Amino acid sequence: MTKGKITKLSVSDVRFPTSLEQHGSDAMHTDPDYSVVYVVIETDGGLKGYGITFTIGRGTEIVVCAVEALSALVIGKSLEDIVSDFRSFYRLLTSDGQMRWIGPEKGVIQLATAAILNAIWDMWARAEGKPLWKLLVDMEPRQLIRCIDFRYLSDALTEQEALEEQMLKEGYPAYTTSCAWLGYSDEQLTELCSAALAEGWTKFKVKVGADLQDDIRRCSLIRKMIGPEKTLMIDANQRWDVAEAITWVTKLAEFRPLWIEEPTCPDDILGHAAISKALAPLGIGVATGEQCHNRVMFKQFLQASALQFVQIDSCRVGSVNENLATILMAAKFKVPVCPHAGGVGLCELVHHLSIFDYISVSASLDNRMCEYVDHLHEHFKSPTLIRNAHYMPPKDPGYSTEMFEESVKKHQFPDGEVWKSILEKK
Amino acid sequence: MTKGKITKLSVSDVRFPTSLEQHGSDAMHTDPDYSVVYVVIETDGGLKGYGITFTIGRGTEIVVCAVEALSALVIGKSLEDIVSDFRSFYRLLTSDGQMRWIGPEKGVIQLATAAILNAIWDMWARAEGKPLWKLLVDMEPRQLIRCIDFRYLSDALTEQEALEEQMLKEGYPAYTTSCAWLGYSDEQLTELCSAALAEGWTKFKVKVGADLQDDIRRCSLIRKMIGPEKTLMIDANQRWDVAEAITWVTKLAEFRPLWIEEPTCPDDILGHAAISKALAPLGIGVATGEQCHNRVMFKQFLQASALQFVQIDSCRVGSVNENLATILMAAKFKVPVCPHAGGVGLCELVHHLSIFDYISVSASLDNRMCEYVDHLHEHFKSPTLIRNAHYMPPKDPGYSTEMFEESVKKHQFPDGEVWKSILEKK
Numbered sequence: 001m002t003k004g005k006i007t008k009l010s011v012s013d014v015r016f017p018t019s020l021e022q023h024g025s026d027a028m029h030t031d032p033d034y035s036v037v038y039v040v041i042e043t044d045g046g047l048k049g050y051g052i053t054f055t056i057g058r059g060t061e062i063v064v065c066a067v068e069a070l071s072a073l074v075i076g077k078s079l080e081d082i083v084s085d086f087r088s089f090y091r092l093l094t095s096d097g098q099m100r101w102i103g104p105e106k107g108v109i110q111l112a113t114a115a116i117l118n119a120i121w122d123m124w125a126r127a128e129g130k131p132l133w134k135l136l137v138d139m140e141p142r143q144l145i146r147c148i149d150f151r152y153l154s155d156a157l158t159e160q161e162a163l164e165e166q167m168l169k170e171g172y173p174a175y176t177t178s179c180a181w182l183g184y185s186d187e188q189l190t191e192l193c194s195a196a197l198a199e200g201w202t203k204f205k206v207k208v209g210a211d212l213q214d215d216i217r218r219c220s221l222i223r224k225m226i227g228p229e230k231t232l233m234i235d236a237n238q239r240w241d242v243a244e245a246i247t248w249v250t251k252l253a254e255f256r257p258l259w260i261e262e263p264t265c266p267d268d269i270l271g272h273a274a275i276s277k278a279l280a281p282l283g284i285g286v287a288t289g290e291q292c293h294n295r296v297m298f299k300q301f302l303q304a305s306a307l308q309f310v311q312i313d314s315c316r317v318g319s320v321n322e323n324l325a326t327i328l329m330a331a332k333f334k335v336p337v338c339p340h341a342g343g344v345g346l347c348e349l350v351h352h353l354s355i356f357d358y359i360s361v362s363a364s365l366d367n368r369m370c371e372y373v374d375h376l377h378e379h380f381k382s383p384t385l386i387r388n389a390h391y392m393p394p395k396d397p398g399y400s401t402e403m404f405e406e407s408v409k410k411h412q413f414p415d416g417e418v419w420k421s422i423l424e425k426k
Numbered sequence: 427m428t429k430g431k432i433t434k435l436s437v438s439d440v441r442f443p444t445s446l447e448q449h450g451s452d453a454m455h456t457d458p459d460y461s462v463v464y465v466v467i468e469t470d471g472g473l474k475g476y477g478i479t480f481t482i483g484r485g486t487e488i489v490v491c492a493v494e495a496l497s498a499l500v501i502g503k504s505l506e507d508i509v510s511d512f513r514s515f516y517r518l519l520t521s522d523g524q525m526r527w528i529g530p531e532k533g534v535i536q537l538a539t540a541a542i543l544n545a546i547w548d549m550w551a552r553a554e555g556k557p558l559w560k561l562l563v564d565m566e567p568r569q570l571i572r573c574i575d576f577r578y579l580s581d582a583l584t585e586q587e588a589l590e591e592q593m594l595k596e597g598y599p600a601y602t603t604s605c606a607w608l609g610y611s612d613e614q615l616t617e618l619c620s621a622a623l624a625e626g627w628t629k630f631k632v633k634v635g636a637d638l639q640d641d642i643r644r645c646s647l648i649r650k651m652i653g654p655e656k657t658l659m660i661d662a663n664q665r666w667d668v669a670e671a672i673t674w675v676t677k678l679a680e681f682r683p684l685w686i687e688e689p690t691c692p693d694d695i696l697g698h699a700a701i702s703k704a705l706a707p708l709g710i711g712v713a714t715g716e717q718c719h720n721r722v723m724f725k726q727f728l729q730a731s732a733l734q735f736v737q738i739d740s741c742r743v744g745s746v747n748e749n750l751a752t753i754l755m756a757a758k759f760k761v762p763v764c765p766h767a768g769g770v771g772l773c774e775l776v777h778h779l780s781i782f783d784y785i786s787v788s789a790s791l792d793n794r795m796c797e798y799v800d801h802l803h804e805h806f807k808s809p810t811l812i813r814n815a816h817y818m819p820p821k822d823p824g825y826s827t828e829m830f831e832e833s834v835k836k837h838q839f840p841d842g843e844v845w846k847s848i849l850e851k852k
């Protein structure tokens with residue numbers, strides 16, 4: 001496999017001015033400019049890998065700074081050095097004796113780790129000439145296991161058990177969040193929902209949490225449009241305290257949401273457990289994970305029965321390595337994985353993991369689906385392909401992380417032409 | 427109170443090359459260069475405030491970058507604007523609609539928040555001509571409560587309850603960690619321990635977790651030197667998995683440690699609860715908190731009986747505001763607060779909070795003490811004063827955060843003279 005050493009790592013601050021049209025708005029993030037930290041690594045033997053992590057505007061430059069700090073641990077290594085003992089490389093990035101302090105394994109430094117490791121996985125898949133999900137599916141169980149850092153997990157999952165997993169094949173169900181961002185008007189909601197129904201969507205998510213009367217009106221509107229059989233989910237983006245979450249969601253129970261997503265602080269395992277327990281009699285599950293910062297948090301959410309849907313994210317935790325650990329734990333605890341996506345590139349990356357989960361781990365589609373949001377795909381060289389509300393397995397080699405050079409150039413912050421013209425007007 | 431608006435915020439990357447002599451070494455952080463992100467804020471009315479957060483070398487520049495990003499939220503405000511509705515200002519810093527994503531309330535962005543808010547508290551105390559602990563002690567309960575963001579805490583603590591606290595006065599017991607860093611030889615241990623005994627120290631902490639036989643030898647040595655009556659604590663700095671922690675500490679039980687500190691991942695609440703339960707029959711408590719990233723994590727540690735000693739830190743969470751929340755929750759759950767200190771400036775800052783805790787909240791010294799490490803105090807204008815193993819209440823106005831200009835200049839990374847000469851040799 002050796003194709004030289006990694007001699008170059010470049011990183012860009014790429015922002016899309018999505019706040020101008022309220023795309024992505026929710027109860028806590030009212031004006032997001034969807035952004036990526038975009039990492040390109042190159043070997044002197046001609047290999048390339050592209051990695052991203054997702055951010056929402058201000059602060060992206062801090063993650064760029066963290067990628068630059070971590071880059072010293074990457075430069076000079078070959079892909080083979082890295083993947084032949086991927087667990088050690090993972091730990092090198094996450095447990096540097098000094099930089100560990102400013103995490104550990106959370107926040108900015110973990111986002112930067114995700115961007116770099118996503119680039120490594122993309123390079124690996126390209127070197128093998130396969131899309132990432134196929135690289136994973138074809139991998140020997142022992143090799144897969146060697147990618148995971150089991151530190152702090154051994155009370156819930158050991159290497160031995162993780163080997164007991166299986167195989168199968170198919171396209172992956174998706175649900176849409178594009179219809180009902182918090183900042184959209186009722187007219188927009190109606191129009192977008194009609195269009196989505198016409199396109200064959202059967203599962204819909206609505207943002208809630210800012211105002212109860214608004215939520216009741218919006219949920220009622222959507223439930224009426226989609227009818228009693230289709231699936232509705234609601235998402236509060238961490239807006240409530242524990243008791244408030246229970247009261248509020250109880251008032252929305254008549255619209256029969258499958259889950260309430262992020263009802264409270266993403267760190268509050270015991271709070272989510274209390275909410276899960278209170279809402280179970282109403283048939284409403286709790287979903288969370290897009291801001292769950294590492295595998296140890298997921299372990300506890302599972303141990304405490306604090307969630308009924310595991311929402312892994314491709315860009316917040318330590319890339320495929322850490323998501324593998326979570327997917328295997330979810331399987332052990334018999335909780336479905338329904339990834340968070342949307343943002344910039346999150347759909348492109350994470351459906352590789354859903355497809356792998358189905359073929360090699362869960363072998364089930366019960367209560368399983370992957371989020372889909374229809375924007376910013378046009379900036380990626382291998383965009384997702386949705387057919388009849390299903391993600392079709394990508395065929396291009398890699399992790400679908402590569403962006404068009406032109407897109408990166410235009411949206412570079414603050415000097416790309418898009419931002420130059422916006423900032424000039426301010 | 428108005429003395430103009432904050433017109434200037436400067437931030438420095440200040441590092442001390444402590445790894446050269448293995449000061450601060452432990453099982454996870456083998457080569458720390460103790461560092462601070464040093465923030466100076468100034469109003470156009472002549473007020474100044476100094477704030478720090480603590481880091482251990484590489485990555486400090488990332489926190490500096492985060493402080494720069496947050497500074498836009500500070501510039502232009504008056505001290506009165508801020509402290510008259512401190513909760514809102516706290517939330518402005520921690521819940522900016524875009525920057526929140528890269529935390530939330532954890533890691534780099536929370537360390538940066540801590541540095542800025544520490545400077546605000548220092549400025550406030552200086553403006554009132556009081557040391558910080560005295561500012562807190564003199565404050566009306568309602569005013570104190572208005573500094574706390576209760577979001578996500580209402581299931582454990584409400585504003586109403588928090589008002590029910592009292593008063594008293596005295597110096598604060600300290601324990602020393604200076605004798606037994608992991609990288610020290612047995613000769614160094616013996617020498618430092620003798621000196622500490624001669625100085626009147628009665629409580630000693632030993633770093634463990636890298637090698638069991640070493641730990642047995644070192645604990646045995648220290649226990650023999652200090653005799654059966656004095657207090658011994660042990661600290662693994664997150665080295666173990668859950669079952670491993672229980673087995674390992676059981677083997678050290680004969681040396682009767684009061685607590686095992688950071689036995690496993692700082693995020694693992696349920697793991698700490700399991701360890702607490704297993705070690706309770708041996709009379710060993712669990713202590714943690716120095717890397718506990720926010721009040722919601724402390725809430726759960728308390729709810730789950732996962733710790734018997736709450737180790738707040740002055741620089742990891744959202745300054746005095748967030749520590750007030752934790753101190754009040756600890757009082758409600760009847761768990762002693764024994765702050766983490768050492769590092770750079772952590773002793774200087776946190777003993778203000780211990781003294782406040784004693785006078786206004788716990789009114790008890792049972793099983794309560796504040797960590798002390800004897801280095802780098804000489805760089806601070808109001809260094810801690812230890813008398814007979816007790817912290818004496820500071821008298822200078824402020825939060826004891828101000829450093830000597832010369833110290834900052836010399837240790838600025840990478841251009842100060844100390845680093846210039848070290849880096850030239852590399």
